[in-house]
Amino acid sequence: MYKNIAISLFFFLGSAMLSAQVNLLPIFSDNMVLQQQTQAPIWGKSKPDKKVEIITSWDQKRYTVQADAQGNWKTEVYTPVAGGPYTITISDGKPIKLNNVMIGEVWVCSGQSNMEMQVEGWGKVMNYQQEKEEANNYPNIRFLLVEKATSPLPINDIKAAGNGWQVCSSKSVADFSAAGYFFGRDLHKYQNVPIGLIDTSWGGTYIETWTSKDALATMPDMQKKLDVLNKLPISKEDREKKFHSDVEDWKKEIEKIDKGFVNSQAVWATPDFEDSVWKTMKVPGLMQDQGLKGFNGIVWFRKTIDIPTDWAGKELTLNVGVIDDNDFTYFNGVQIGHTEGWMTPRSYKVPKELVKGGKAVIAVRVMD
Template identity: 85%
Template sequence: MNKLYMFSLFWSLCVTSVSAQVNLLPIFSDNMVLQQQTQAPIWGESKPNKEIEIITSWDQKRYTIQADVRGKWKTKVTTPAAGGPYDITISDGKKVKLSNVMIGEVWVCSGQSNMEMQVEGWGKVMNYQQEKEEANNYPNIRFLLVEKETSPIPDDRLKATERGWQVCSSKSVADFSAAGYFFGRDLHKYQNVPIGLIDTSWGGTYIETWTSKEALATMPGMKKKLDVLNELPITKEDRERKFHSDVEDWKKNVEKIDKGFVNSKAVWAAADLEDNTWKTMEVPGLMQDQGLKGFNGIVWFRKTIDIPAKWVGKELTLNVGVIDDNDFTYFNGVQVGHTEGWMAPRSYKIPKELVKKGKAVIAVRVMDTGGTGGINGSPESISLHRSQLDVIPLAGDWKYQISLNIKDIPQMPVNTANEPNVPSFLFNAMLNPLIPYAIKGAIWYQGEANTGQAYQYRELMPLMIKDWRDRWGYDFPFYMVQLASFTAQQTVPVDATWAELREAQTRTLHLANTGMAVTIDIGDAFDIHPKNKQEVGRRLALVVRAQAYGEKIPYSGPMYDTYQIEGNKIRIYFKHTDGGLKTQNNETLKGFTISGVDHKFHWADAVIDGNSIIVSSPEVAFPIAVRYAWADNPICNLYNGVNLPASPFRTDDWQGITYGNK
């Protein structure tokens, strides 16, 4: 199959009309939304040097352009005030007609899983069934869902579900971003214009992958990560081959320092190894609960059994439960299985020629890369079988020995063929193809993946915004969701990575034309994906309605402004105190801590005094700093009169626990 045919086949999947010569990305399709009252770019491909004619039905204007020597063409069309439906006809001798085109407001919705979380799909927000049915009432909201792709270089191709824009309905909303949809629904209600929402998001992703290589290169700390990109093959297939080659090299390097190997031979798997000095561990069970608290690395396990005479020369099945993370499994010194992957069930065949009467040793080399690890599962899942009824149970005491600590193991290669968390990969594949489609602005829900590097996020967040704006060519509005609460609630004043990430998000508001929706009160201690995405969308829409569209409405909860030390108390002043400061149900204020010169924080008494709050503690005679809602999942209850929560804050600038993390 030649390259020309492959190229043509790809474009046939992306075009609106397979019979036409004009090729369009899915962003130009039936049901699309163009940004109102602007010069909206339209681009595509045809034959080299071919003349292209575009006719817009709202004004019957004709645009004529010529494709370049590669067949690429681009122009801009003048869009009217919001309305529709309209048609756009594009022809190079054969016509492509785009129907049911609306003119309105276009927003990009991006981030990680809390933006990706669908109305139904894997997310299932509150009242999702009712929300699905009511979606049929909003046909002038349109969705473009970008498919997940990665690329080491900027790509101009685009894949989208249903090959283009979809009209809002119970079917199309089911797998679309819930936060994006509820945001767009509120804008549609209050602005009374068609809304186009472009969902380009991927769960679990770092902000670095959504930022261009050129922008990241301006940060000295990124040089080492970016240098790796220069060595990557362009095609996914070549990156897959490189990964497997790198893994084999990595395994050999680890074997050189693993005490269980001598001259590349797994001596700790041998049947005649003397293991009387090895310690004993109950299997199944977590290593960290059985004498290896806090340990990560490589541990060898051994189990000695007796093979009955009737099993000799028979193929056997060895089940080793589920293993966290990776294993190499041996039978009498011969490797019979290897699996990469956290908690995947292990089942391996023992060749009949290895099955001999008498003593046999099963050895499992377990690599635990973080958190808890070991041989887990049910006792029944750890066994040796000749048949379903002929079984030797293996659960119980196993010998074990540590061979290598994780800190001494070289970093394992990353499979860049499908791994999204590589700097610039998602910018290249899922954002760059959208540029320069005319948009009103962008909403962003991300940060959970970067909590361990919260100080660095202070630079990464504004850098990414500027990067996007520079490439679009204008400073469009950009609005973010501050991280919701998560994990167990605090019981003592603590330092917290999530608190530092929220602070980094708040600091981004110094960048012009940005805003933030605070969600500290609608998180879930046990679910990183809280279900109340309706309120997330509503709060985002409040900010946008006020800042981007000029509505005279309250749009933010109390935001820390300044403080003043008054003897043994500190007075905190706020912005956005619309309707006054309050707590829900007139409860006592919670979530405030106070510190003296020893930098030790204590729970504080806090009292509302007009539009300020007075904070004190009998344990702090001379206070110098106050913090509010400073935890991963804080207990806090400060609101303004329009029931919007106060943003977490601190008055100090003392070095945080993520300082210096890259």
């Protein structure tokens, strides 16, 4: 979705370090864009009770605010009609200057994979090389690419690519939202004003993860999930440990109902398993187009190959391609690789001690 918004909506994002006494978020950096003709909030951290002064070059006006007991401070500055470049100087005795600041229209680009798909990244738009080069013609479009993070509680910091706003160029546009960029480019052409684009998209996320806990609490069907959320560890490290532990427990439960496993052994991956009654499928290709329409679950694939005798005892590389979603890949019954996530190329090493001349079996357990 798109939402025209003043930069004030980022009040919940806390602060990140800059190389000065005053600490600012990455949204306050060189090359930034502020919403035109509004009272734009600016905030950060300093020493407790410290006086902070902000000077805006477009009107040379001085704003003074005092940090609270925790060092947090916030004020609002008046922004004129679209234009620039300008500077903003922020000082608590040790000044920092934000350069190349533009005044214009600021938009948030949020959503799932259709918004996250990049100009050149894992999707590649049509004529992407030409589109990349033409991006150099729009230096008054600016990008802020927010790095992904999860937390069971509101957080006080964010990270951004390049630690702040990037001027539109063939380099900066490559990893930016394609939908966001083309929207912003058209807006820039039609309105002839600087455009600030903030990319906060994350493919595959549920809408509930973008919804406040207070709002979800009004929905009876969400109570059990909120109880789970409330029990999550606070620290990122502990959450990651719990996540990996939960995934391993889930995989063990899946193995109990996967006919390819017997007593935790991948019997369908062994070379001597009889697979003559198995159906065939063309790969690469979509399983859903080959008799498994609407299927979600586990599918095993096997292929017998001939290993030249002069390859024996040599390490090999097996390129499996991309798989939706997860794979467990075996060579002669031994797991040689496992990857989580769709559209990720798989390339695995076959240890030399497994490589013998003659017949060999590659088995891939696909978890869709």
